Amino acid sequence: MSRPELEALQLERLNGLLGRVYEHVPLYKNRFDEAGLAPHVNALEDLAAFPFTVKNDMRAAYPYGMFAVPLRDIVRVHSSSGTTGQVTVVGYTRADLEMWSDLMARTLVCAGATPDDVVQVAYGYGLFTGGLGAHYGSERLGCVTIPISGGNTRRQVQVMKDYGTTILACTPSYATLIGETALEMGIDPRELPLKAGIFGAEPWSNSMRDQIEELLGIKAIDIYGLSEVMGPGVASECQCQCGLHVNEDHFLVEILDPETLTPVPDGTKGEVVFTTLTKQGIPLVRYRTRDLSRILTGECACGRTFRRLERFTGRTDDMLIIHGVNVFPSQIEQVLMGILGGGRLYQVVLTKRGAMDHVEVHVEVGPEVPFDEVRVLEALRARVAAEIASALAVNMSVKLVEPKSIQRFEGKAQRVVDKRGEGE
Numbered sequence: 001m002s003r004p005e006l007e008a009l010q011l012e013r014l015n016g017l018l019g020r021v022y023e024h025v026p027l028y029k030n031r032f033d034e035a036g037l038a039p040h041v042n043a044l045e046d047l048a049a050f051p052f053t054v055k056n057d058m059r060a061a062y063p064y065g066m067f068a069v070p071l072r073d074i075v076r077v078h079s080s081s082g083t084t085g086q087v088t089v090v091g092y093t094r095a096d097l098e099m100w101s102d103l104m105a106r107t108l109v110c111a112g113a114t115p116d117d118v119v120q121v122a123y124g125y126g127l128f129t130g131g132l133g134a135h136y137g138s139e140r141l142g143c144v145t146i147p148i149s150g151g152n153t154r155r156q157v158q159v160m161k162d163y164g165t166t167i168l169a170c171t172p173s174y175a176t177l178i179g180e181t182a183l184e185m186g187i188d189p190r191e192l193p194l195k196a197g198i199f200g201a202e203p204w205s206n207s208m209r210d211q212i213e214e215l216l217g218i219k220a221i222d223i224y225g226l227s228e229v230m231g232p233g234v235a236s237e238c239q240c241q242c243g244l245h246v247n248e249d250h251f252l253v254e255i256l257d258p259e260t261l262t263p264v265p266d267g268t269k270g271e272v273v274f275t276t277l278t279k280q281g282i283p284l285v286r287y288r289t290r291d292l293s294r295i296l297t298g299e300c301a302c303g304r305t306f307r308r309l310e311r312f313t314g315r316t317d318d319m320l321i322i323h324g325v326n327v328f329p330s331q332i333e334q335v336l337m338g339i340l341g342g343g344r345l346y347q348v349v350l351t352k353r354g355a356m357d358h359v360e361v362h363v364e365v366g367p368e369v370p371f372d373e374v375r376v377l378e379a380l381r382a383r384v385a386a387e388i389a390s391a392l393a394v395n396m397s398v399k400l401v402e403p404k405s406i407q408r409f410e411g412k413a414q415r416v417v418d419k420r421g422e423g424e
């Protein structure tokens with residue numbers, strides 16, 4: 001679609017959305033009335049006058065308070081993991097599920113899939129959106145769909161080999177674990193028919209991507225989404241791997257200055273905000289994701305006209321402030337992978353030393369590093385610490401730990417371990 005055509009469609013859908021939420025969701029009716037806003041815009045830019053929706057609004061409305069249709073029209077619910085407080089519940093009508101399946105089929109096509117592919121869905125099934133989202137997209141496209149879910153990693157490898165899996169869908173950390181496990185089982189994943197992966201649900205650096213591509217012998221495609229907005233399928237890389245195309249016919253994207261909450265120009269980094277243009281079950285106006293990215297300008301070589309978001313580096317709320325410097329775990333990862341090569345697991349451990357926050361980076365080294373040679377080990381440790389200091393402008397303690405000593409994750413990895421509440 002040309003941009004003018006797309007924008008005309010967005011405007012029409014936006015007005016439909018504003019009318020729907022005004023009529024059916026008390027929270028929006030009250031907020032629009034308070035701000036003196038009629039549920040109508042003449043141009044897409046006018047949306048900037050409308051109030052935001054935040055996760056707390058959804059928590060306060062738990063479980064069904066923000067649904068815009070009666071429960072009899074809802075056919076599925078999912079919910080967010082709730083690690084940071086009350087969970088949020090999202091409801092889907094039949095039409096929402098159709099739309100989601102189409103967008104996940106689109107995501108698979110972006111990754112090069114056709115109906116000839118065999119898709120192993122190793123995202124978790126259940127209330128998490130990853131498993132069922134990828135599942136229905138794969139079926140919609142007509143691929144052979146293997147609903148294996150996460151876990152039982154040796155079986156993942158066996159199934160991958162026996163069933164001739166060509167596309168793997170899971171978190172990037174789980175893809176690494178599956179690759180390592182295959183090697184342990186004496187199976188070289190590079191020799192399997194696997195050709196691509198659709199990986200997301202957590203931040204992962206370019207170095208981690210290189211390492212996964214090398215380990216598995218595939219193209220690793222970054223996919224993004226969040227349960228409140230729909231689940232996976234909100235934005236996805238194409239095979240050019242140069243930013244994630246937002247499915248703009250269904251989601252209007254804005255980038256805002258995190259301090260002033262005003263829109264920033266294309267190319268400037270800020271908080272990503274989505275308005276769902278077509279969702280029925282739980283439509284959202286200007287939902288603040290807390291994820292940070294920027295719009296990449298220029299056309300993509302693939303020919304798609306949807307705008308692209310730069311790969312996500314972190315969230316406003318997982319930003320660490322260490323000695324006054326803002327640091328994202330993904331920046332630490334980039335440095336570690338650069339020195340040690342791929343496949344290195346790491347954790348950032350936060351503790352309290354007196355009144356001060358203390359940060360220690362635990363890095364797993366490979367079997368090639370001799371753990372009994374203290375001098376070699378110390379030189380490596382010092383180099384890692386020095387490169388972190390030079391790249392991030394902050395000093396951090398570094399501790400090298402033995403292979404396989406950091407916990408593996410079958411879903412989203414936990415990169416930051418916060419022990420500040422536990423005392424020393």
Ligand code: DLL
Binds near residue numbers: 289
């Ligand atoms: O993680 C949906 C999903 C499933 C996306 C499978 C991709 C693949 P939530 O559990 O609600 O939903 O978590 C959403 O995860 O706000 C981001 O902070 C983070 N996230 C998701 N995809 C990416 C990505 C699913 N590709 C939260 N890169 C989001 C970085 C990501 N962070």
